[in-house]
Structures are given as C-alpha cells and as structure tokens.
Amino acid sequence: MDEAKDGVYDVAVIGGGVVGCAVLRELSRYDLRLLLLERQSDLAEGVSKGNSGVIHAGFNVPSGSLKARANVEGLGLMYPLAAALGVPHRMTGKLVVALSDEGRPRLEELLAEGRRSGVPGLEIVDEAAIRRLEPLARGRWALYSARTGIVSPYELVFALAESAWRNGAEVALEAPVEAVAVEGGTFRLATPRGKFAARRVVNSAGLFADEVARLAGSADFRVYPYRGEYLITDKDGGFRLGMPVYPVPPRDDPGLGIHLTPTMEGHILLGPSAEPVAAKDDLASTREVAERLKAEAGRLVPGLERAPFIHAYTGLRPKLVPPASGGLFADFVVAESGRLPGWIDLAGIESPGLTAAPAIARMVADLIGTGMALRPKTDFEPGLPERRRFADLGDAERARLVAADADWGEMVCRCEHVPRAEVAAALRNPFGARSLDAVKRRTRCGMGRCQGGFCTPRLVDILEEEGLPPDRVTKRGGGSRLFYGRLKD
Numbered sequence: 001m002d003e004a005k006d007g008v009y010d011v012a013v014i015g016g017g018v019v020g021c022a023v024l025r026e027l028s029r030y031d032l033r034l035l036l037l038e039r040q041s042d043l044a045e046g047v048s049k050g051n052s053g054v055i056h057a058g059f060n061v062p063s064g065s066l067k068a069r070a071n072v073e074g075l076g077l078m079y080p081l082a083a084a085l086g087v088p089h090r091m092t093g094k095l096v097v098a099l100s101d102e103g104r105p106r107l108e109e110l111l112a113e114g115r116r117s118g119v120p121g122l123e124i125v126d127e128a129a130i131r132r133l134e135p136l137a138r139g140r141w142a143l144y145s146a147r148t149g150i151v152s153p154y155e156l157v158f159a160l161a162e163s164a165w166r167n168g169a170e171v172a173l174e175a176p177v178e179a180v181a182v183e184g185g186t187f188r189l190a191t192p193r194g195k196f197a198a199r200r201v202v203n204s205a206g207l208f209a210d211e212v213a214r215l216a217g218s219a220d221f222r223v224y225p226y227r228g229e230y231l232i233t234d235k236d237g238g239f240r241l242g243m244p245v246y247p248v249p250p251r252d253d254p255g256l257g258i259h260l261t262p263t264m265e266g267h268i269l270l271g272p273s274a275e276p277v278a279a280k281d282d283l284a285s286t287r288e289v290a291e292r293l294k295a296e297a298g299r300l301v302p303g304l305e306r307a308p309f310i311h312a313y314t315g316l317r318p319k320l321v322p323p324a325s326g327g328l329f330a331d332f333v334v335a336e337s338g339r340l341p342g343w344i345d346l347a348g349i350e351s352p353g354l355t356a357a358p359a360i361a362r363m364v365a366d367l368i369g370t371g372m373a374l375r376p377k378t379d380f381e382p383g384l385p386e387r388r389r390f391a392d393l394g395d396a397e398r399a400r401l402v403a404a405d406a407d408w409g410e411m412v413c414r415c416e417h418v419p420r421a422e423v424a425a426a427l428r429n430p431f432g433a434r435s436l437d438a439v440k441r442r443t444r445c446g447m448g449r450c451q452g453g454f455c456t457p458r459l460v461d462i463l464e465e466e467g468l469p470p471d472r473v474t475k476r477g478g479g480s481r482l483f484y485g486r487l488k489d
C-alpha cells in the first residue's frame, strides 16, 4: 500500500489492541475510509493479551473519574457486544473477600464508591453466602458483584477487528508508525510498509502512546510500565472456580491485589503482581513472584497453592503515574490534542481498559464527529458469522463434519481438541497473521497441558504445506524464528 495509490483515509488508528480495534469497529458504522496500523505481526500482541479478562463492574475506580464512567458504560455495552461477535464470555459474578471483620469497612467503602458511580448489582454478603456463591472460596465478609464477568481478551480483539474489516476498514500489520508530519490539515504517517495519509488520527498505542504522541508533538505525557505476573492452573487439576475471587484491595497496591480468575476454558489465573519495571518489553516471569502468587491464592482458596500449574505469563500496565508516586491513580486520557486539531490521544488505558474499550470507542467517535460529518451506513453488519469450536460440539455434529471433510478428523492439538480444519481457518484470517502465536490465540492450539509439545511440529508442517517454509516460521513475528537451518536434507 502506498499513499499515492491509496489516497487519504478519513481516520487512521495507531495500535491494534482492544481499544484501537474497538475504535475501528465503532467508526466502521459510518461512511468513512478507515485504516488501522499495528507494529506487530498480529493484533492483540500488546497489553491486550496479558490481562485477567475480567469484565469489571466499576466499583474499584473513583466515582466521577473518566475511568469510572467508561467502565460502567463499557459494562453495559460489553455483554451484548461479545454476544453479537460470538466472543466467549460469561456473566459470572465476583467476590471481593475480607478474611476477617477488619476488612469489612473497606468493603463498605467499595460498595459506596460503586453506588456513586451507578454500578448495578452490588451487595455485602456473609460467610454462608460466600460458600453458596463460590464453594471454593473462604472469607468472613465479601462484596458480591452480580454483573462482573469474564471474556476471552484476545478473541475479543480479533472479533472487533474482523467486524470492522467486514464493514470496510483496512488493517496493516508490521506497520509501526515511525514518523508523523502534518501538511495542510492532513497527517502523514511513515511506516516501513509505506506512507499513509489521514485527516484524523487516533493514537491508541498502549504502552507506546507517549512515544507516538512525541512523534506527532501532540502531548507530553509519559507512560510507565508496571509488570503483572500470572500463573495458570491445569484445568484438569481438580479446582473449578465459578467466579473471580479478589482480596480486599490493599491501599498501597498499584493493582487490585492478587486475585483468582476463572478462564472461559476452566483454568484459573493467579495474579497479577504489580511492580514498576524499567523497560516496556520486560515480560519476565520470576520464581519469587510465582511463589507469592501461590501463597496469596491459598489464602483465598485453601489448597490452590498445590494445584498443578501449566504456564506463567506477564502483562504490563501502561500507567501515567511514576513509580516514585506509588503508581496509584491517574485517570484515562481520551482527548483531542490542543496543539494538533484532529489528533486524538488515548493514554493511560490500564485496567479497566478492556471493559471500557467499547465506551472509549464511542467517546472517540463523538470527538471525531465534532469536526467531521459521520453518516451512518445503511448496510453496517453488527455481527460475525457463527463459529463453534470442534471441542464444544457433540458427537453427531463432529461425525458430520469429519464425513464432509477429513481435515476435521485430523487432530492437531490433543489437549484442546483442535483439528486441522480450525488451524487452516486461523491461517486464512483476513489480516494475514501467520505466527505460531497467531494460530494459538485463534484456535487454542498449544494452550493445553502439553503447552505445544505435541502440536508444534504438526503446526510447522501445516504452515509449510500452506506455503511458509520452516525457516520463516516465527513464534510471534519479528526475529522470533523457530529454526535457523536444516541439520540434514
């Protein structure tokens, strides 16, 4: 793609995380030429892949803040949105547990804060109710939030982007914006894939939003990365959690305290920790934090510390407050630049940014609509074609698929029951993402107990059959090659 050929876009979105993709999808309702530029080889490679996947209710953020407003609005939008796009999600409810009477006043504070923000479905419950609501959890008192839920975070990102694409938006991967120029009210964005021109730009670059803002000269904020480490249980390890269980949030913690979150597939996430780090790519998982996560988890669900764990991962919070201030509260920034009309910065979109994304997207559409006519399309298609996983089908449906096409019968991932047909469909994604992680996050291939021990060689063979030689197969694009040559021919 180059500018001469493609002309001027109405809006360019920088960053293919949940927020950028929600913005792109929201804008695709209107008669606009849209482009999303993502620097990585796939979408959801940034903050949006390493989080708890909780649809927050909104009582953890100060009422009156933009975070609270976007969270509560996002809560209302998220369930119908995930349903329309076929993204796995569930309204589970959530418990914030006080282990003794001492914690009750803090629960009352959270309840009051939530009510001030208009959070629905909150109540304080006692020990007996805790056991009834979540038999694995223990505690003296809890704040129960009926409307909290869980969602598969990266599947949400892919679905938002695909929905936007089906409604006419374009997406360019491996297209980091490296320079910005402004000429006669048009922004010129330089990437290694060519130059792109747009009348409006949305900077949704997550951890790198400060660097992108500096390229444009739009604002002077700085993003500080705060690392959050997680452990994941084996879903067949004997612990099935029905809803997220949180401790009373420590006042001096830049996160919400180490909590337990069920995934849609039945694993339990332990974490995240919260500590400032120097580098925006410091995704280390450490033994010391892993031990702390287990100990804290065992306080909320006795015995969980001895569960079998299959994986560790880490996410980075994009905070606007420096470590010296304790990293506590700073509000979301969703604003048109005072210096560069038409340039919108989205900054500090840490938790509850996943939940808030659809509401932030509407706010961005409102900002764009103040300077540009937004004409709704008559043929906007809100949903996506239904996709059901082979793993979720009954025997009769499976047999029918296998009889029609043998690729449904060739099992590539035995842990998660992923057949070759689903791998092939993932490789045909509209954005051309082809790394092992791209296949993994679209199919769950490699996410089970063996963590890719069995399926990785099969995936490499399939990629080769689909035209990608092994020496070009990467884990997550860039320099993450799996092979550097053959030992024998």
Ligand SMILES: Cc1cc2nc3c(=O)[nH]c(=O)nc-3n(C[C@H](O)[C@H](O)[C@H](O)COP(=O)(O)OP(=O)(O)OC[C@H]3O[C@@H](n4cnc5c(N)ncnc54)[C@H](O)[C@@H]3O)c2cc1C
Pocket (backbone or CB within 6 Å): 014, 015, 016, 017, 018, 019, 020, 021, 037, 038, 039, 040, 043, 044, 045, 046, 047, 048, 049, 050, 051, 052, 053, 054, 055, 056, 175, 176, 177, 178, 204, 205, 206, 207, 208, 209, 212, 227, 228, 272, 315, 316, 317, 318, 349, 350, 351, 352, 353, 354, 355, 356
């Ligand atoms: C540990 C942790 C737990 C969390 N838990 C929850 C939760 O349970 N519920 C909840 O609601 N929220 C949660 N969040 C918050 C949520 O994950 C984030 O708010 C959200 O994912 C931010 O999305 P984003 O699109 O702004 O950023 P990102 O996902 O980081 O997307 C930004 C994108 O911009 C790209 N980019 C950067 N620079 C450039 C450039 N120059 N050119 C082109 N592209 C560029 C990046 O590669 C990236 O893909 C959590 C966050 C963390 C870290």
